[in-house]
Amino acid sequence: MSHILITGGAGYIGSHTVLELLNLNKNVVVIDDLSNASRESLNRVEGISGKKVTFFEGSVLDKELLSSIFSQFSFSAVIHFAGHKAVGESVKKPLSYYHNNVEGTVILVEAMLEHNVNNLVFSSSATVYGEEAEAPYVETQKLGSPTSPYGQTKLMVEQILADVVKSNNNFKVVNLRYFNPIGADKSGLIGEDPSGIPNNLMPFIAQVAVGKRPQLSIFGNDYDTADGTCERDYIHVTDLANGHIAALDWLVEQNNGICEAFNLGTGTPYSVLKVLKTFEQSTKVKVPYSFEPRRDGDLAAFWANAEKAKKTLNWSAKKNMEEMMVDTWRWQSNNPNGYAN
Numbered sequence: 159m160s161h162i163l164i165t166g167g168a169g170y171i172g173s174h175t176v177l178e179l180l181n182l183n184k185n186v187v188v189i190d191d192l193s194n195a196s197r198e199s200l201n202r203v204e205g206i207s208g209k210k211v212t213f214f215e216g217s218v219l220d221k222e223l224l225s226s227i228f229s230q231f232s233f234s235a236v237i238h239f240a241g242h243k244a245v246g247e248s249v250k251k252p253l254s255y256y257h258n259n260v261e262g263t264v265i266l267v268e269a270m271l272e273h274n275v276n277n278l279v280f281s282s283s284a285t286v287y288g289e290e291a292e293a294p295y296v297e298t299q300k301l302g303s304p305t306s307p308y309g310q311t312k313l314m315v316e317q318i319l320a321d322v323v324k325s326n327n328n329f330k331v332v333n334l335r336y337f338n339p340i341g342a343d344k345s346g347l348i349g350e351d352p353s354g355i356p357n358n359l360m361p362f363i364a365q366v367a368v369g370k371r372p373q374l375s376i377f378g379n380d381y382d383t384a385d386g387t388c389e390r391d392y393i394h395v396t397d398l399a400n401g402h403i404a405a406l407d408w409l410v411e412q413n414n415g416i417c418e419a420f421n422l423g424t425g426t427p428y429s430v431l432k433v434l435k436t437f438e439q440s441t442k443v444k445v446p447y448s449f450e451p452r453r454d455g456d457l458a459a460f461w462a463n464a465e466k467a468k469k470t471l472n473w474s475a476k477k478n479m480e481e482m483m484v485d486t487w488r489w490q491s492n493n494p495n496g497y498a499n
């Protein structure tokens with residue numbers, strides 16, 4: 159019986175992907191060090207799906223643990239979510255990011271090669287296009303220099319994986335470049351549960367709406383965009399999860415030597431103000447806000463050209479902004495303290 163190994167499977171995107179895989183009756187093994195995730199997310203995934211997840215608490219940096227996991231199961235593929243993801247923190251603790259994200263991937267790929275597991279789906283990011291790139295971003299354009307160490311780790315890993323594929327014709331890789339994942343499973347039982355003050359827009363809006371924070375600061379209203387606030391390509395996390403499954407199905411069918419990148423976005427930009435207004439309209443909850451100075455490192459606007467995934471993977475995002483808002487709110491209002499309830 160073959161299994162899929164999900165690193166970081168207890169986290170936000172990982173847990174939603176595990177759920178979609180279980181719904182398709184796939185056998186899933188999760189490794190997660192729970193540094194930014196909760197075991198409770200997988201309990202809930204098991205509850206929603208009625209299926210079991212095999213879980214190992216630990217890091218992909220732990221060679222012995224990886225070796226033992228790879229010896230116990232026969233894996234058809236690995237989806238590699240595990241990694242640190244806070245842009246601001248990565249500026250303060252670059253070594254921790256290079257260690258976890260880059261070295262962690264190297265150790266994981268070594269274990270895959272040792273055990274002859276040849277299909278890898280990697281969580282990359284739109285940040286690899288760099289700050290000079292013009293939107294919409296397309297996979298064929300030259301990659302830039304990401305501004306943060308976090309972004310650099312994603313670019314470095316893509317480059318490392320390309321070199322591994324060149325050196326080993328059996329190995330196959332898909333790099334999935336995420337735009338801005340938001341929303342939650344429609345059950346309202348799993349969702350994004352940031353520790354401390356949220357860095358990202360959507361969890362911040364949700365925490366203001368539920369009364370945990372007094373108001374939203376909108377970082378900059380003097381950008382060169384329609385309403386002056388930044389524009390991003392927000393994608394529902396369940397669509398994103400299904401993008402992984404489409405990518406994996408495609409990858410295992412490919413001949414050897416594949417290293418291919420796909421944007422996972424909707425292709426439509428939304429401004430901060432538009433997101434906020436859609437949240438208020440679809441939930442009927444008011445979110446007080448004020449305009450504040452720009453945040454360091456923010457780009458005015460970027461979004462995906464989403465054609466390649468549509469054509470090649472037969473995947474496209476299905477859920478609109480209202481669904482993203484309603485699903486975020488169902489999760490946040492039912493779980494004001496996230497998994498800590």
Ligand code: WQD
Nearest residue numbers: 243245283285357358359360362375376377388430453456
């Ligand atoms: C979106 C917009 C902010 C918070 C980052 C990473 C990216 C990916 C996702 C993942 C911006 C504005 C935000 C707030 C605000 N990382 N904003 N008030 O910066 O596009 O992307 O997270 O793992 O790699 O770069 O997302 O949600 O932080 O911001 O006005 O309190 O919302 O200025 O315009 P971003 P975000």
